[in-house]
Amino acid sequence: MANFNTHLNVAFMVSGTMSLTVYKAGLINDFGFLMCVALGTIGGLLPDLDSDNSTPIKLGFNITSFIFAFGLVMHWRSELSLLALIALWLAGYGSMRYVVFSIFTNMTVHRGVIHSVPYMAILGLGLTYFSYDVLHLPLAVSWFYGLFLFGGALVHLTLDELYSVNLMGMKMKRSSGTAMKFYQHKDKWWYLLLYVILAILVYFAPPFDAFWQQLRDPAPWAQLKLGLWPEMIKNWLN
Structure with missing residues (x-):
């Protein structure tokens, strides 16, 4: 399979290219551009959440543990003594980083249901729903956020499948077919739940038809065409 640096760099390059495209078309603003790059890159690391020793899962749980401990302290900061707050801080961090992390890693198997297309689609749609209905972001922005997260995950799964091909011998490795999964019979009940x-x-997703109509509007793509080439090249072509 592809390693962490490969997933990170390829997801960043692909999401950056796509983000620049929709940005130059005027479909997202400056902040939306940065968010799409970040979400696409994060998506490129998400499928390895089921790997006990992967960098993304360790980093993710470290950050989550800090945030969880900080939230506990901020909630009780006015009601508890200093020593109690320190104990709460350490207990909150420790329980999330070691107890919850241990439970999660014991419940998940690498390249299991998490490392699948429907699971990543759930995360992408969930982000779209959260952005539109909870954060009240514009419809197009919400869909772009979800699609970039899902797209980054597809880049990850595609890379793993490509790395499962022995190009020198032009044959498939044993890991072929374990990355880009839509279903696995041994986990049929989990996949039933996922679907x-x-x-x-x-x-319950935000209206996709309205978003699709925005994408089909020729005006943004005409704007993109105008800004496709540097002025020097455009003058040369004309």
Whole structure:
């Protein structure tokens, strides 16, 4: 499979290129551009959350543990003594970093249901729903955020599949087919749950038709065409 640096760099390059495209078309603003790059890059690391020793899961749980401990202290800061707050800080961090992390790693298997297309689609749709209905962001921005997260995950899964091909001998490795998964019979009940959740999210998702109409509007793409080439090249072509 591809290593951490490969996933990180390729996801960053792909999401950066796509983000620049929709930015130059005027479909997202400066902040939206930065968020799409970040979400696409994060998406490129998400499928390895089921790997106990992967950099993304360790980094993710470290950050989550700090945030969880900080939230506990901020909530109780006016009601507890200094020593109690220190104990709460350490207990909050320790329970999340070691107890929850241990439970999570014991419950997940590398390249299991987390390392699959429907799971990543749930995360992407969930982000779209959260952005639009909770954060009240514009429709197009919400869909772009979800699509970039999902797209980054697809880049990860595609890389893993490409690395499962022995190009020198032009044959498939044993890991072939374990990355870009839509279903695995041994986890049929988990996949049933995933597709039920996915169907619910699709049903309650923000209106896609309106977003699609925005993408089909020729005006943004005409704007992109005008800014496609540097002025010197455009003058040369004309």
